[in-house]
Amino acid sequence: MLGVIPAAGAARRLQPLPFSKELLPVGSQLKDGSERPRAVSEFIVERLILGGATRLCFVVAPRKLDIITYYGASIDGIPVCYAIQPEPAGLCDAVFRALPFAAPQESMAVGLPDTVWFPADALRTLPPDALSFLLFPVEQPELFDAVVTDDAGRVQQIQVKCPSASSSWIWGAFQAPCPVFRELYALWLERGKQDEYVGSLVNEYLARGGHASAVRAGTSYVDVGTVTGYRRAFASLQEPSPAATTP
Numbered sequence: 001m002l003g004v005i006p007a008a009g010a011a012r013r014l015q016p017l018p019f020s021k022e023l024l025p026v027g028s029q030l031k032d033g034s035e036r037p038r039a040v041s042e043f044i045v046e047r048l049i050l051g052g053a054t055r056l057c058f059v060v061a062p063r064k065l066d067i068i069t070y071y072g073a074s075i076d077g078i079p080v081c082y083a084i085q086p087e088p089a090g091l092c093d094a095v096f097r098a099l100p101f102a103a104p105q106e107s108m109a110v111g112l113p114d115t116v117w118f119p120a121d122a123l124r125t126l127p128p129d130a131l132s133f134l135l136f137p138v139e140q141p142e143l144f145d146a147v148v149t150d151d152a153g154r155v156q157q158i159q160v161k162c163p164s165a166s167s168s169w170i171w172g173a174f175q176a177p178c179p180v181f182r183e184l185y186a187l188w189l190e191r192g193k194q195d196e197y198v199g200s201l202v203n204e205y206l207a208r209g210g211h212a213s214a215v216r217a218g219t220s221y222v223d224v225g226t227v228t229g230y231r232r233a234f235a236s237l238q239e240p241s242p243a244a245t246t247p
Helices: 042-050 065-073 091-094 179-188 196-209 227-238
Strands: 002-007 023-030 034-039 055-060 078-084 107-111 115-118 132-137 144-150 155-160 169-177 214-216 220-223
Touching: 002 042, 002 091, 002 179, 023 227, 034 042, 042 055, 042 107, 055 065, 065 078, 091 107, 091 179, 091 196, 107 179, 115 132, 115 155, 115 169, 132 220, 144 214, 169 179, 169 196, 179 196, 220 227
Parallel strands: 002 055, 002 107, 055 078, 132 214
Antiparallel strands: 023 034, 107 169, 115 220, 132 169, 144 155
């Protein structure tokens, strides 16, 4: 599995920062017997690896060379590569820039580098052979991409930052076999690259007969892209992680 980490955003909600927001210290960890600060993006790196990623691809902006310096060519023996997104053109554009690094039949998993969520191994609950979304319950789904499913867990609609979101479950990560990503890429090109958000593209994919599933295995989710979220991330690290919730 190729783990994709889109890290090319401008982080306007946290500026000014003297470094990429993906390297913002959140908590600490023991490394080689000593405690050191932990960059927020290390959480998604850990979760992708726990989910089965055998390689990682960071999608970065040209100005974000500090991410390349920080992670280098491998993380704990897992090879790392980098794709460049020349201009901030949305999440779809960023994710598809990793496609050339994926083997024809392997899976790709996408996780956001400015989030902290639990349980850490929740990606393992997603089926490897279909487009599938890992869901988390939140109090303000209108700030995220809320996912509407039927009783069997089939995705009916993704409500992109909808003020009247009808679901309190949002996606925090997703995965699919590479051929499905290529279908989505072809659809994105056909639509003139107009889809900035994954949700709007997936909605069109579903309308044309595509299928996606969702698993309510997440228990907590924090977006560290705001000052409030940054504070909440520290608080979440002090709380015991509850058991995963199943559909």
